Amino acid sequence: MREVYVIGSGLTKIGNLWDKGLRDLAVEAGLAAMEEAGVESVDAVFVGNMMSGILNAQENLGSYVADYLGLSGVPAFKVEAACASGGAAVVSAAMAIKSGLFDRVLVVGVEKMSDMTATEDVTSALATASEADYELFWGASFVSLNALIMRAYAQRYGLKEEDFGWMPILMHKNASDVPYAQLRFPITMEAYLSSPKIADPIKLLDSAPMGDGSAAAVLSASERRDGEGISVALVGFGSATDAMALYTREDLVELKGAKLAAKRAMEMAEVTPRDLQVLEVHDAFSVMGYLNLEALGVVEPGKASRLIESGDADRSGSLPVNPEGGLKARGHPVGATGVYQFVELYRQLSGRAGPAQAGSPELGAAMNVGGTGSNVVVTILRRVS
Amino acid sequence: MREVYVIGSGLTKIGNLWDKGLRDLAVEAGLAAMEEAGVESVDAVFVGNMMSGILNAQENLGSYVADYLGLSGVPAFKVEAACASGGAAVVSAAMAIKSGLFDRVLVVGVEKMSDMTATEDVTSALATASEADYELFWGASFVSLNALIMRAYAQRYGLKEEDFGWMPILMHKNASDVPYAQLRFPITMEAYLSSPKIADPIKLLDSAPMGDGSAAAVLSASERRDGEGISVALVGFGSATDAMALYTREDLVELKGAKLAAKRAMEMAEVTPRDLQVLEVHDAFSVMGYLNLEALGVVEPGKASRLIESGDADRSGSLPVNPEGGLKARGHPVGATGVYQFVELYRQLSGRAGPAQAGSPELGAAMNVGGTGSNVVVTILRRVS
Numbered sequence: 218m219r220e221v222y223v224i225g226s227g228l229t230k231i232g233n234l235w236d237k238g239l240r241d242l243a244v245e246a247g248l249a250a251m252e253e254a255g256v257e258s259v260d261a262v263f264v265g266n267m268m269s270g271i272l273n274a275q276e277n278l279g280s281y282v283a284d285y286l287g288l289s290g291v292p293a294f295k296v297e298a299a300c301a302s303g304g305a306a307v308v309s310a311a312m313a314i315k316s317g318l319f320d321r322v323l324v325v326g327v328e329k330m331s332d333m334t335a336t337e338d339v340t341s342a343l344a345t346a347s348e349a350d351y352e353l354f355w356g357a358s359f360v361s362l363n364a365l366i367m368r369a370y371a372q373r374y375g376l377k378e379e380d381f382g383w384m385p386i387l388m389h390k391n392a393s394d395v396p397y398a399q400l401r402f403p404i405t406m407e408a409y410l411s412s413p414k415i416a417d418p419i420k421l422l423d424s425a426p427m428g429d430g431s432a433a434a435v436l437s438a439s440e441r442r443d444g445e446g447i448s449v450a451l452v453g454f455g456s457a458t459d460a461m462a463l464y465t466r467e468d469l470v471e472l473k474g475a476k477l478a479a480k481r482a483m484e485m486a487e488v489t490p491r492d493l494q495v496l497e498v499h500d501a502f503s504v505m506g507y508l509n510l511e512a513l514g515v516v517e518p519g520k521a522s523r524l525i526e527s528g529d530a531d532r533s534g535s536l537p538v539n540p541e542g543g544l545k546a547r548g549h550p551v552g553a554t555g556v557y558q559f560v561e562l563y564r565q566l567s568g569r570a571g572p573a574q575a576g577s578p579e580l581g582a583a584m585n586v587g588g589t590g591s592n593v594v595v596t597i598l599r600r601v602s
Numbered sequence: 603m604r605e606v607y608v609i610g611s612g613l614t615k616i617g618n619l620w621d622k623g624l625r626d627l628a629v630e631a632g633l634a635a636m637e638e639a640g641v642e643s644v645d646a647v648f649v650g651n652m653m654s655g656i657l658n659a660q661e662n663l664g665s666y667v668a669d670y671l672g673l674s675g676v677p678a679f680k681v682e683a684a685c686a687s688g689g690a691a692v693v694s695a696a697m698a699i700k701s702g703l704f705d706r707v708l709v710v711g712v713e714k715m716s717d718m719t720a721t722e723d724v725t726s727a728l729a730t731a732s733e734a735d736y737e738l739f740w741g742a743s744f745v746s747l748n749a750l751i752m753r754a755y756a757q758r759y760g761l762k763e764e765d766f767g768w769m770p771i772l773m774h775k776n777a778s779d780v781p782y783a784q785l786r787f788p789i790t791m792e793a794y795l796s797s798p799k800i801a802d803p804i805k806l807l808d809s810a811p812m813g814d815g816s817a818a819a820v821l822s823a824s825e826r827r828d829g830e831g832i833s834v835a836l837v838g839f840g841s842a843t844d845a846m847a848l849y850t851r852e853d854l855v856e857l858k859g860a861k862l863a864a865k866r867a868m869e870m871a872e873v874t875p876r877d878l879q880v881l882e883v884h885d886a887f888s889v890m891g892y893l894n895l896e897a898l899g900v901v902e903p904g905k906a907s908r909l910i911e912s913g914d915a916d917r918s919g920s921l922p923v924n925p926e927g928g929l930k931a932r933g934h935p936v937g938a939t940g941v942y943q944f945v946e947l948y949r950q951l952s953g954r955a956g957p958a959q960a961g962s963p964e965l966g967a968a969m970n971v972g973g974t975g976s977n978v979v980v981t982i983l984r985r986v987s
Contacts, residue, residue, distance in 0.1 A: 218701075218703075223978070239878065267655075268661070269728070269730075270655045270656045271655045271656055273734060274726070274729070274730050274734045274738060275733075275734040276652055276653070276681075276684055276730040276731055277683065277730070277732075277846070277972055277973050277976060277977060279682075279683050279690075279843065279974060279977060280680070280684070280843040280846050280972065280977045281733070282681070283847050284841045284843065284847075284850075285846075289843050289844060289845055290842055290844070291842070291843060292693075292840075292841040292842060292843070293843045294682065294683050294690045294693075294694065294841075294965050294977075295681070295683065295685075297661060297662070297664075297679065297680050297681075298665070298679050299661055299662035299665070305664075305679045308679075309681075309697075312689055312694075312697050312698050313697050315696075315701035315703065316603075316697040316701045318697060318700065341659070342655070343653050344659070345659050345661035346659055346661055346662045346699040347662075348659040348660075349658060349659045350623070350665070362898060384762070385951075420952065442788040455677075456677040457675055457676070457677060458664065458665040458668045458673075458674050458675060458676060458677065459674060459675070460669055461662070461665050461669040461674075462669075473675070474675070478677055506737070543807070549901055557656070587662055587665065588662050588665060590679070591662060591669070592664060592679075596962060
C-alpha cells in the first residue's frame, strides 16, 4: 500500500473575523499550505465543512474552494461529519492517495460562523450534528447533550467541579502565545469556578468559543524532506461511528466510536497508546477532552483530569496535550477543527510549532469528534528522519 | 490496482412522499441494496446528500444513516457536491475500495425535499449550488442561471423552441412504465410548446420535478456473479470542477468540467465515446441533458436534440438515453440522483431493468452534474460475463 506524507500546511487566525468570508478564509489557508509544500498544483481537493449551507447559503464547496484557489478543473468534494468534518476530509484525501489515483491532494477545512448570511442561528446549525427528530425536536441543544454526558461522568467517577477546570486552564495557558489562537489569555481556577453555567453542569469556561477559521494541508504519495532531513508520514488513520442519539447508547460515558477509531488507527500504524508522544484531542467541552484521552487509551477511565492536573500534559510534560490550546482556547471553527488538529500535529512532529513546540516528539495522534461522539476520526503522524 | 464491482442495488419510489422522512428513505434503499447483494454488513458507508442541513435540520448523515441501518461502528461520511453529491459518494466509495482499506462499501444517496422541517425554502436551498455572493445575492436562481445557458445554446446553434421538447417527451415516455418514477405519464409536443415559462426560455416542462427519494448500491472488491454468470464492474470514473459562477466562464455553452470528467473516466476505462451502449445523463433542464450528451462526445455540439428526435436514443434505439425517464420524469431527489443514475446503469448492464431494459448493453456511462456544471462526476460500468 502506498505511503502518505504531509508536505505542507497553512492556517488562518481564528476569531470573529468580520472582514473575512468563507472564501477568503479557505483561500488564505489553502494557498499557505501549497506555498509551504512548494507546489503550484494538486490533483484533487477535499473540503471539510459542516455548516456552510445553513450559515453561508453556500454548498458545492469543493468547486467553490477549488475555483477560488485557481485550481478549477481538479476533482473536489465537500466531506461532512459534523464537528469531525475536518478529520473526515483528511481521511478522504489519504484514501484518494492510497487508491493510487492521485499523487498530491489538498485538504481544506473551513467554517465561517459569525456574520452569517442565512436565517438560521448558529446554535440551531450546530444542533444538526444531533438527531433532529428525537433530540432537537424535544429541545435538546448540543450543549445540553454534552451536559448529560458530563453529569454522568462526574457521578460515575466521583469528580468535583474543579476537576473539570484543569482542562480549560491548561488550554488557555497554552494558547496565550499562539499567534493564530482565538483566546490568548490565561484563566484561573477561581475564574473557572465562578464561570456561569450554560447548561448545568457545563460552564461557559468549559466550552469552546464560536469562531471563523480555515486550516489546510497538502498530502502526497512522495516524501519531501526539509532542510534538516525531516519528513512526516501519516502512518495510521481510523474512523468510526456510534449511535446517533445519545439516549440510544448503552453507556453515556463510554465513547465507543472514539475507542474504535483509535484502535483502527493504532492497528494501521502498528503502535500502542504508550508510543504516543503528543496528542491533539477534541475538547469542545472539558468532559469531551477527558473522554478523548481515555478513549485513546493513554489514561485509565475517570483519571484524565489527574493527567492534566499533574502537569504531565503540559508542553514540557511527558505527554503534551493540545500544546496550541485546543478547541477551548485556540478555537473551534467546526468543520475546520480536524484540519487544525492535523496541521498542529504535523508542525509538532516536524519542529515547526514555534512557541508551542512541545519537545521533539516523533509520534503523535489527533482525535476529532463529531456529534456527541457519533463520528470520530483519529490520525497518527510519525516523524521520519 | 484493485477492481471495483457493483454487487447490489436498491431504490425507493420518488415523489412528494409525505409519509416518509429522510431516515425512512435512506434505510429503505440501503437495506434493499444490501439484501440484493446478499450481505449483512459492510466496511464503510458514504452518503450522498446536498441539502439535509438546510431542509431537514439534520447533518452528520454518515452516522445517521449508518446507525439506522444497524451498521453503527463503521466509518461513514456525507459527501456533498451539489446535484452531483450522489456521484461524488459513488466515487468516494470506489476510491475507498481501491485504497485497499475497505473491501465492501455501501453508497446511499438521499434527499428529502418536501415537508421540510427547517425555515428555508427549497428554491433557496437549491441555489446554494451556485455562488452565494456573486450570483444568489443579485437575485439569480438556479433556474435562471440555466435559462442563460439555454438561451446562449439556442442562439449559437439556431435551435427553435420545439428542439428542446424532444428531451422531456422521451423522458416522460420512458418513465411511464417505471414503477418508482415520479411522473409516469407521456407528454406531447403541443403540451410542451404551451407549457408556461418559469425562467424564459426554460419552460415548466423543461424542468425536473421536486421529489424525495433514495438510491443505494453496494460496491465490492470481490466479483459476485449472478445466476447467469453476469457481474458488473465499475471500470472507470472521473470527476472535475469548473468555474463556480457562470459569469466567470469563457463559454456559457461549453461544459468544460463535464468534458474533463468524461475524458478522465474514459481514459481509466480505456474506452471511447463510440463504445458506449447506454447512457444516463443529467437532464435537470432539457438543455443540460443536451450539453451532457455533447460533453460525453457521443454527438456533435448543437446536435443533441436531433439525436433524441431521431429515435436513436429510445430504449430500442442504437444509443438509449435515460431509459428510466431521467431527472425530468423518473425524478430528481437532488443528492440521490447520481446514485439513481448509477443504479439504473447497473441494472441495464446486468439485465435487471425490467420494463425499462434497453436491449442488452455491455458498456454504459452515467454523467451527474452539480451546479451549472461546476462539479461533474462520470462513471462507466461494464458487464463481465
